[in-house]
Amino acid sequence: MINLITPSLILDENKMRANIARMDTHLGTLGVNLRPHVKTNKSAEISSLMTEKHSGGITVSTLREARFFAASGFRDILYAVGITPGKLPEVAALRSQGTDLKIILDSAEAASLVATWATNTKSSFDILLEINTDDHRAGLEPGGDELLEAGKILLNCDYTDLLGVMTHAGASYDCHTVSAIRDIARQERDLSLLAADRLRAIGADIRCVSIGSTPTAMMAENLDGITEIRAGVYVFSDLFQVGLGIAKTEDIAISVLTTVIGKKKDQNRLITDAGALALSKDNGTARQTFDCGYGLVLDAESGVQIPNLFVKGVNQEHGLISSIDGSPLDFDAFPIGRQLRILPNHACMTAAAYDTYAVFNDGEFSHLWGRCNGW
Amino acid sequence: MINLITPSLILDENKMRANIARMDTHLGTLGVNLRPHVKTNKSAEISSLMTEKHSGGITVSTLREARFFAASGFRDILYAVGITPGKLPEVAALRSQGTDLKIILDSAEAASLVATWATNTKSSFDILLEINTDDHRAGLEPGGDELLEAGKILLNCDYTDLLGVMTHAGASYDCHTVSAIRDIARQERDLSLLAADRLRAIGADIRCVSIGSTPTAMMAENLDGITEIRAGVYVFSDLFQVGLGIAKTEDIAISVLTTVIGKKKDQNRLITDAGALALSKDNGTARQTFDCGYGLVLDAESGVQIPNLFVKGVNQEHGLISSIDGSPLDFDAFPIGRQLRILPNHACMTAAAYDTYAVFNDGEFSHLWGRCNGW
Structure with a gap:
């Protein structure tokens, strides 16, 4: 946690x-x-x-x-x-x-x-x-x-x-x-x-x-x-750069920490608290070979990608995660309260929603750095 | 101005x-x-x-x-x-x-x-x-x-x-x-x-x-x-609500003030300083009957809509305005430095980029009101 x-x-x-x-x-x-x-x-x-x-x-x-x-x-x-x-x-x-x-x-x-x-x-x-x-x-x-x-x-x-x-x-x-x-x-x-x-x-x-x-x-x-x-x-870097072939998913240095807040098994969907404001509505990878939806999903603590998951939809403060290939999610693996991380499609747009970076070194929180948003 | x-x-x-x-x-x-x-x-x-x-x-x-x-x-x-x-x-x-x-x-x-x-x-x-x-x-x-x-x-x-x-x-x-x-x-x-x-x-x-x-x-x-x-x-209200049939364009109470910063006549395009961060990348009206792109355009001072213009594309700090029907723009009507206003597709997403509202009464700036963004 x-x-x-x-x-x-x-x-x-x-x-x-x-x-x-x-x-x-x-x-x-x-x-x-x-x-x-x-x-x-x-x-x-x-x-x-x-x-x-x-x-x-x-x-x-x-x-x-x-x-x-x-x-x-x-x-x-x-x-x-x-x-x-x-x-x-x-x-x-x-x-x-x-x-x-x-x-x-x-x-x-x-x-x-x-x-x-x-x-x-x-x-x-x-x-x-x-x-x-x-x-x-x-x-x-x-x-x-x-x-x-x-x-x-x-x-x-x-x-x-x-x-x-x-x-x-x-x-x-x-x-x-x-x-x-x-x-x-x-x-x-x-x-x-x-x-x-x-x-x-x-x-x-x-x-x-x-x-x-x-x-x-x-x-x-x-x-x-x-x-x-x-x-x-x-x-x-971000998923769009990965789609262009000039970076690897593992190179992406920012991600959005989120929490599982609900599940809809009949819709094959996890619900999280990172939605359109937390991720942005940039769905630019939809025009690339591999559509990442609104982002790919990492285990929060290890930072390792969880295969076959993506953010399929977003509302203002809700993210809807599903499987990329449509296969049933393993809901037992995602208890309510589990943290996940989301890799952004477009780093510039996603980062703009935040005043600070929570900077991690070797998997541990280290310090905050500020940002200057707006005009 | x-x-x-x-x-x-x-x-x-x-x-x-x-x-x-x-x-x-x-x-x-x-x-x-x-x-x-x-x-x-x-x-x-x-x-x-x-x-x-x-x-x-x-x-x-x-x-x-x-x-x-x-x-x-x-x-x-x-x-x-x-x-x-x-x-x-x-x-x-x-x-x-x-x-x-x-x-x-x-x-x-x-x-x-x-x-x-x-x-x-x-x-x-x-x-x-x-x-x-x-x-x-x-x-x-x-x-x-x-x-x-x-x-x-x-x-x-x-x-x-x-x-x-x-x-x-x-x-x-x-x-x-x-x-x-x-x-x-x-x-x-x-x-x-x-x-x-x-x-x-x-x-x-x-x-x-x-x-x-x-x-x-x-x-x-x-x-x-x-x-x-x-x-x-x-x-x-916003353009999406208008598209749903429950509001009129004239009802929309927020808009983004922007300035014409360039023109590309061969591309039939005005360039403004309100881009993806200023408007958001919400293009939700694309799934309605009338696709407003990233927003419709008003004369800045009168607040009256300029017919046949829309924000066709956005980059981080650039908006690209063109004609809805593809007809040639009247470039003389848009000198560099002219202000315009953009009606948002989705008010929640657009407003989220700003810390304050510039509140106007009867066409005149009156005061600022603050917002609490973030988490």
């Missing part, structure tokens, strides 16, 4: 450190810096471990993260979500307090808005242009006219420094084979370098070519010309 | 009060008490408004809610998730501090565990037996032997008071017509009364027959014999 309320978020520190070391070794071989994306972990302690072997820079997804990590001593921060004028005052405030906070944008329209605001307020900004390399979400076309138009707007403004380009190969999450991920990784690199070269040709001093996603970072074979990689979910 | 960070959770207080009044009027006509489920709102101020016309009792889904609402002055609280032995010490502590905290269970096994713990510690508990009326999730069969077995265990224990029965007709959420919801509502009532009568026949003093879900509460036509209704999401 683990003496924590359920649901709680458990972090296996040894597994996490192994995940960090695996990425560090891989990128060390490729000779590239890592600017970890801390949106998955939102923890100063964890992010410190992720940056130990690198330059110390991090990537954030919210200005709350920027404030939190700045207050925790991180100085080099990339805010990797497209900026809007309404957020510039807060960015300027953090920069004036000594944080080297960089921003991104992906249109001539946004470049003009930022240049105008910067000039009017005499506030300087360091900027990366976001590049589209896979039609996944956002970004300027690397071969298009608007890239140069946006670049020129920033070059012509006394208060904006165009540091470089960045992209996120989110299409890697739709891959079904490692070789498909490798193709996306090559494309991510090549198109970023194309955009960087085109900006250099109009006089930009491009010092940063920043790319990344956990799958492409792990599968990249050649990163010549790339100055930094951004990746985040690798620190914990 | 609304002077709030984006994403923020906006609550239209007038719409909320109208939703409360509609439910109060309906249940007043039926002559039944309401014990609102506060898991949707998790706010002391909002829950006070919901209980104003009723006995003052509330329903909670977590022990954190129980602690929070007890500290906020609520005395009569039903914890409506199956209890486990590990949670009894906290329940006992709250009861010893003066909170009339009731618990539920749905098996002879759980009844024995509670009776044993209660006897060993000389702690008294007030208990409702959870009844299965629609195979949705949990509960004892109303006509089964185990109901009476569990009842007898509690009747034979000096420290457990079997107050009554409760059920939640979650199957109402799978209905496609109002008449189907009415059928579920009748079944919910009839089977709860059957369970109550069978327990009375073995000597139980059943004082409470508690049923509810927002759809069945709104559609119930006869609640004779029922002592209280539990419903929660009606206070805000």
Whole structure:
């Protein structure tokens, strides 16, 4: 019996450190810096471990993260979500307090808005242009006219420094084979370098070519010309990463501690107290080869997977566990009050429901680490 | 321009009060008490408004809610998730501090565990037996032997008071017509009364027959014999409730304020800063007649719906808005920096990402109300 309320978020520190070391070794071989994306972990302690072997820079997804990590001593921060004028005052405030906070944008329209605001307020900004390399979400076309138009707007403004380009190969999450991920990784690199070269040709001093996603970072074979990689979910991994073929179930470092609260034998179902809020409603593995429902099930104390069980359904505070193959559950093995652990489909979404990690070392509770959720 | 960070959770207080009044009027006509489920709102101020016309009792889904609402002055609280032995010490502590905290269970096994713990510690508990009326999730069969077995265990224990029965007709959420919801509502009532009568026949003093879900509460036509209704999401409503036919889009009282951060014209897509964390990954309307994606779109200031727009996709901090019918967006109408509001599919899940409500009255920001998230 683990003496924590359920649901709680458990972090296996040894597994996490192994995940960090695996990425560090891989990128060390490729000779590239890592600017970890801390949106998955939102923890100063964890992010410190992720940056130990690198330059110390991090990537954030919210200005709350920027404030939190700045207050925790991180100085080099990339805010990797497209900026809007309404957020510039807060960015300027953090920069004036000594944080080297960089921003991104992906249109001539946004470049003009930022240049105008910067000039009017005499506030300087360091900027990366976001590049589209896979039609996944956002970004300027690397071969298009608007890239140069946006670049020129920033070059012509006394208060904006165009540091470089960045992209996120989110299409890697739709891959079904490692070789498909490798193709996306090559494309991510090549198109970023194309955009960087085109900006250099109009006089930009491009010092940063920043790319990344956990799958492409792990599968990249050649990163010549790339100055930094951004990746985040690798620190914990999750069932979606396992489905992509870039991690093993045993690598997953976080799990949700839960308790069996009921059984419906006629429905072949255990009921637990980890539901939609505790696990999130991310069912992303449903589009992979192996549908994990809302998570796979571990014995709570040993952390060993219990075969053939998955979380078939969730309500707000109820999880419904059944067998994957439909065979009858051994209900005697699951008395009411038995604790279980659930491996998450998507670590970023599941962790977001918790203010703290219950950190375990060698199977024993060790300490709590905090998270900075919200905006 | 609304002077709030984006994403923020906006609550239209007038719409909320109208939703409360509609439910109060309906249940007043039926002559039944309401014990609102506060898991949707998790706010002391909002829950006070919901209980104003009723006995003052509330329903909670977590022990954190129980602690929070007890500290906020609520005395009569039903914890409506199956209890486990590990949670009894906290329940006992709250009861010893003066909170009339009731618990539920749905098996002879759980009844024995509670009776044993209660006897060993000389702690008294007030208990409702959870009844299965629609195979949705949990509960004892109303006509089964185990109901009476569990009842007898509690009747034979000096420290457990079997107050009554409760059920939640979650199957109402799978209905496609109002008449189907009415059928579920009748079944919910009839089977709860059957369970109550069978327990009375073995000597139980059943004082409470508690049923509810927002759809069945709104559609119930006869609640004779029922002592209280539990419903929660009606206070805000959401697109799923609209899809069920029991609310109008204009009734939805919460929305997520967001900002346009980019555009991808070749993908016919706006990009905003309200993504999977800000909206949740609940795509429940996909199984209804009208799939709202991850939400419908309002003009931020007027709160009026913008036709033919929906949130087609979400990443952690990015929302992807497109047209419902695939027709080209009018990109000029959406400059970068324009604020929008998103109506949620599922109010409980969306609100859970926020610590506060930004409460608006007559279109103007008025004040903040807090929420108690987590466990």
